Amino acid sequence: MNTPDWQHLFRDAGFRMTYPRELVIGILKETDKHLSAEDVYVQALKTNPSIGLTTVYRTLDLLTHIGVAQKFDFGDGKARFELINNALKTDHHHHLICMKCKTIIDYTDFVQEELELMKKTEKALSRKYHFKIMQHTIHFYGLCEACRKSS
Amino acid sequence: MNTPDWQHLFRDAGFRMTYPRELVIGILKETDKHLSAEDVYVQALKTNPSIGLTTVYRTLDLLTHIGVAQKFDFGDGKARFELINNALKTDHHHHLICMKCKTIIDYTDFVQEELELMKKTEKALSRKYHFKIMQHTIHFYGLCEACRKSS
């Protein structure tokens, strides 16, 4: 689980492995944050000043489609990405979002119970609506300590 | 619960009740769908051809802030809104989203169990992270029957 063979992962999905793609994966792998395309781009520029923002967008999209990354929308107008099974992140987690300062906290409390319930729900929903469920997200929205005090 | 006194609700929050605002509320109240700002605007035009899209945006934002409506982002690039406690909708529900055709299904299966877990989680997260939790969303993403077949 440490280092998937990206090379083969890409080839199997019908894509080439390129330098910009390695770069983007490397950046996602080494962060425990939820990076936007711009975030990744700025980071990538430090290593390769000639990389284009477009390429970053396309790479993130690709990673999402082959199931390597997950795309999130926390309601601040820009998409955010995280690698699935990132060594730096807890395997299964959900998000706690401050509606004011937009801070995002990953939490894992009750994931065990939650996972069971989700599995059950997924099964029921699949049967009832004939949906093939690929993933789920749970977001809690609220005010963090600092923002609660300052309002 | 049938017809809240919008007039007073608005005044208490420090805002006036106006014709465009009544219109937008009325539209949200009479649908069981998840309308985007544009959707509401198009609908509003039928009654009041001089209403502006900007006003619709501002009104939806206002409703969200005073806690009358909830704003959702299903990942298709436009925000969607629904009235909280809409008589036409199940009180507490979650969403099943087709990643391909973007259809959204409301479901209520296991909400009871889920609500208990959420309450427990909310309490724990509040304590642990000192967050004041205002709301939560649960989204399941997948492929609907039609899209599953056509792919």
Next chain:
DNA sequence: TTAATTGCAAACGGTTTGCATGGGC
């Protein structure tokens, strides 16, 4: 070789803002 990938610039689309006009209280 040669088809996939890149980077740039321009387009896109949903949302927001500045500002003069209009409307509630």
Next chain:
DNA sequence: GCCCATGCAAACCGTTTGCAATTAA
């Protein structure tokens, strides 16, 4: 009458697209 709210047009900003140049296999 005093402001708040509105509508218009233009700005904004994240993201996508067209296309010629580049690059992996």
